[in-house]
Amino acid sequence: MWVPKWKRDQDRGVDSPIPTQVVSNEEFLPIAQTEQQAAWEDKILELSEKKARKLGMERRDFMRSSMGMATGFMAANLVFGHHWEVDAAETEDEAAGAEKWPKNEYFVFDVQTHFTAGFSIGSRGAEFLKNIGVKLGNNPKDYGFQNFVKEIFFDSDTDMAVISGVPGREIDKDKAGKILEGRDRRGGVLPSWLMSKSKKELNELAGCKRVLCQGNCAPNHYWNRKKNEPDWPALWDQVEREVKTYGIDSWKWYCHTDPGRSGNGFRMDDEKLAYPFYEKSKKLGLKVFSCHKGFASQSRTLGHFAHPGDVEKAAKDHPDLSFIVYHSAMKHGTWDPGFKDPKNFDPETGDFEWHKDLMEIKKRNPQMENVYCEIGTSFGTLAVLHPVMAQHLIGKNIKTYGADHVIWGTDCLWWGSPQWVIDA
Template identity: 25%
Template sequence: MPRRRDDDLPLRFHPLSNGEYAPLRPSPVVDEAIRRTLDLATTNARRTGMSRRTFLRSASGMAATLTALAACSSDARRSRPSATGAPASTASSTTTTTTADVGAGGTFDLPPEATIDTEVATSVLGGTDGELVVDVQTHLLDLPAGTTRGFGAGFPQADCGGTLDECFGTDAWLDLVLGGSDTTVAVLSAIPVVADPDPLSVEVMTRARAQAEALGCSDRVLLQGHATPTLGRLDDALDAMSATAAEFDIAAWKAYTHEGPHWRLDDDIGTAFIGRARDLGQRIICVHKGLGPAAASPADVGPAAVANPDMQFCIYHSGFEVRVTEGPYPGAPDGAAAGGVDRLVASIEAAGLAPGANVYAELGSTWWNLIQRPDEAAHVLGKLLLAVGPDNVLWGTDSIWYGSPQGQIEAFRAFRISPEFQDRYGYPALTDEVKARILGLNAADLYGVDRSVAACQPSTDDRAALRAELDDRDVGGLHGPTTAAGARQVFAAEHPWFG
């Protein structure tokens, strides 16, 4: 397969999807960021006596990538016409990579020396032994060896170094998520597959957890049950929930309101589903909201949360849509119709829910896309922090579709919301304490995770060594579909009722 310009970058900017939306082509800003990163890497690799590829795999390589992206975003911001029609700044665009200007809405905050000094880069981007990172949305596919057809065939398996089962199976998930990234605890999250066999059934999840525990560490994997209340008779679906809960140790329920005949969290079907979850003792409801189908709108979240104050609602993707440009929240009437994350904020606001209530906003796929759009990232994180509170934003990556989650983790550590955006829109600062809550402490509180589990994961040095080994084997690359046709193929396999 032909190599792409970003193949050696620690963050992949190639079009990529989790299969639920058509991937976007890189923007001109991203194209320029790739060019500047490669130029800077060539120079700094020579100065440090490394090959360019080795340099890009280092912490300084990530720092160079994020610094270039921040600088290109800053240049693009300055070149936009102001209200008078003149450029916002007379500063000309330059190919020099510098830190972003202070007027940035969202940026990656790294000292200039981080792009050549790995110790400085690691001090910002690296994890620490004992740090807690809880990823509440991860996936794998348990496919028979040699699988080439059916679900998963739309994924670019050649890009991750092996066959479908090698790229998406339990071994790959363990290496990429629990072994080679800073993830301490991972939730295996159900996918909208109702065919038999389901490659991520609760039976598959249970085997994956047992395999993780066999490596010598328990309590690092949490499981979800998949509820499908409109596929067949409702009573049968509720009985299936009861059977699942009786046989398997599940921590939450996962549902898709656009799965099968559409339903809402606050209609009779949703009320019955939530009631059965309550009766079974699972108080966490994880629901997909955003990324395409109209029936996945988060408009029903606020009413359902108010009606069920003893239940906790984890909103996957936070209502994000890849083709909606995120800006400041326009208020409830306009927000409900605006699309994207504003719909979730409007639903919460209209229901009268205060920050810290029983709605949690999750970032899987959302953050991966927003890394390339720093100002929009600042708006999304700022709006969510105001709407649900700093204790109710949850870390999720939608891995394994985007390969290793490590790049997403490191980019989040370096990200900040500018003082200008804080003053203008009232967004809170994204402090180290807030980041620690989002990355792991919030989910630990929600799921009852013992924080001492962090002592059981591999050390930072061992994780780095495994990442280097995976890089050498070209295992950690693109996993999700990279074309609109591939995304449609995956979506059709997952959602046959839309056909």
Template identity: 30%
Template sequence: MNTWNESGRVWEEDHGLLDAEQVAQCERADVAEPLRLPIPTRMISNGEYMPVPQTEQQQRVEARIEELADAASKKLGISRRKFLRSSGGMAATLLAMNDVFGRFFNVSLIEMFEPAAYAAVAPPKDLFVFDDQLHFVRGSKPSPAGLRAVAQGPTSAPTVKSNPFNPRGQSDELGQAWSVWNPALVGLPIDRGYAHITQFIKDVFLDSQVTIGLLSNVTASLVQIEGEGSRAPRNAAEAQRGEILTAAQTAAARNFVNRISGSTRMLCHGLLYVGKGNLAYIQEQTDQNEPDSWKGYNISNAAKVDNDPNSLMRQWRHDDEEVAYPTFELIQKNYEKLKDRKPGFNNICVHKGLAPGPSDPRRGHPGDLPKAARDWPKLNFISYHACIQPNFFLADTLKDIQTGTLLGGVPNIRWTTEYAQLVKDLPNCYAEIGTTWASSVVTFPTVAAHIMGQVLKFMGEDRVVFGSDSVWYGSPQWQIEALWRFQIPEALREKHGYPALTESAKRKILGLTSAKLYGIRGVDTGSYKPVPKDYESRMTEELKTLLEFDKLTADNMSRMKETYASAMGGCGCGVRRSRSLVPESEPRECHRPRSRQVDFTGPRFYRPVGAAGSEGASIRRTSDGQDFSARRHGAAQSPRGCSPDFDLARFIPIAIA
């Protein structure tokens, strides 16, 4: 790759790395960081961009952690370094963050001294988790780089070199333009296979506490037609070439996971193509694929309004009696026949929001829901992403909150506030938090608190459900941990009348409400069998052909797995080697031999030159290549095989951006 040198008026070779002059302005992060903190408070570069200095808030967090660690380590009679390696060090870090950013995390002083107290507020082993929005991509299609990059941050380079959803370079609440959502992704490659089925099963069922996952899909809005270019599809059959997963592929993946595990570990969506011209396809899916519920997109060109074979499909709205209602009628008719076997068949899940532009229900605005919900009381309308309008980066939403613009007595979060108030008295309307949660809890916790407070206030804790939108953002475990630890600050609750986010509410949101929606009676996690670790070897040739494995050769699959294993410093089973919060006498083991040791001794990771405590940025890497110094150990493992590949130390990346 070449870059243009304006002063010399020549093209020069660009390797995408810091030059010698830039490196001279930096120090090695693994030797220069003054503290070895569970959560980083300084920025590091992998050599592809210049690290920026600490923000004022990061300096305050670091100083407060040091103060707490000094006092606690002296009281416990241990070194500060040993304290920071423990669960007490993580508790001190969360306390410091609460002091600086507001009380967003459930943590107490006693947790600095009692590991049992710290473990008591982690997600418990008996937590039933129903993730109602999961995705993977069929083998012939590349995994979407932009969606992974927004969660991974700057180590997405060179595949993605800047935040794809922050073109104006605005700052989040942590003072960064590109903070990391899921630190477990830092340093991993973004390749075409990260969202294919083999990685999907590992991320969801081996590396997280998901008990049951709902595999979703996307109705195609545009298709590439030879000789015509890109246009809206004419019918559902033509749309299949643009889908990330077809209805048949979605159902086959569900059946495979459930068969090899001997338990109901996965459900699946049918594709909600609406309109008179698509009724035959809805019935075909019902008969052949037996979907557990339905997934659609108002904003997608997925409505066939007539039977003209040459007319193009278009966008749609829930309350269109001529377009949507015939589809709802057919689904309800089939539900009456199937409800004993498919009790969630009447769940209409529709992507709403993440769509800047006019407030049009055909783009996801919630104005079409009240009439549809009243006209179809036997159907449940589950609005994905809780209708939030801004997509993925919520700086403007934070400004709206700070300016004090109110709607119904609470800050007006575009479309979400209006949605919660429009459907508050409609018991068959449910808010799914999806990417709205993922994009706010780490980088905009104030926004996350208001969103959660508003859906609880107007809709109640029985009508809010969890979906992670994984595997776009990696394993869902970081979002599960985030929700379990999160709380709405008391000041916000008193000012706006938000209810507390209690443990009971969290259990309902994370799984129990969805269990009711899908007629799942067994919520004892111990009754679900694990997905076997050798799942890949159990895939039949028929399944591989259906999922288009022939488009992703076995050689490419092996190379992808080796790359991930190397970058993760382990074998790829979900157990990483990094400093653990458990005592050294309790080593964390992996079920397979380590495949490859990653060497970070070379001059690759840098921070700005500066004395300890001065303005500078660094994130310490451990000797085995991990970016963070501590891991939460002992998260629920049954029925998921290896321990979930997440730790709270990777939850709030204060300084990676």
């Protein structure tokens, strides 16, 4: 029986500021806690109890503080080896942490954040509940926009964010031919119309541009089954709606999904499917394409379309477009049985499957400047399970593509507040 993580933590008294096992970004089912993670959790409980008592604090209050966060990383070093920069003073003196890590030292722009269209998706097995000092709820409102604002902007140092798409196809007209608007268009977990609406509301509230949004539309979303090709008129109508009406700032493509029931995924270098979309988007002035790459096990039949190999030709043929490779194309998530396959990670070179292929693209094309690596979920899950791989992920991205081509993203609020990822 699946036990919600918040229930298991509540029963055990766990209130760690950092997840001590891999939790879900709602695109996979997480694996069970490993022996090392259990040891890490035990060490956090042990240290936090001692330090809270020494400071005359309740443990829960201690774990909600910057000292609790530092204690979590110190415990990780004791179990996994010294991978995180943390001093003992930071675990008992908030001023020490504040001096070492001053607030507002960095401008934090998170290009991968999510919420849902007002409903809970915990029935898929993952509860989005983390050990961050508070119990995260699993009700529709906990997945909604208001909690998104709280988790992203009030509970973290995030300055600016992109509301990132989740694949879904909007319905343009009803049976009578009437154009649908807003919620009537549906469109899945996080439709383009909702991202646009929420972006505008938050920016108006802030009085400045704090949020950008993506559009979900992709070449196989509107399909003519008789001709076995895109329903071009319907596709272009939606493309124009998302750019002109919604005011999206980027496309978000999931090549390994098929919302339009075309019977297949698609490649980004497909000259018959993707290239007409590129040209249409250029004419409309939108030149940023964010693409989910990696985590192949999400689709048993179309997972191969999540390989980054199709980015190379697309980027070379369209130097005036920018391609952001989400998740840095890590093939096997830490929840995937393939993650433990000896072929997945080479500890001598630091290479791992599909991520190496993304690095090779740049090595073959050193002058290519329009491909970027994003690290959402990949960095967070590796930081929890395999800190060495997390460091190779960041190090190789920067060494190969350059620091100005590595993009910060967290995949939150799937992970609760992104603050612990920022601190990591």
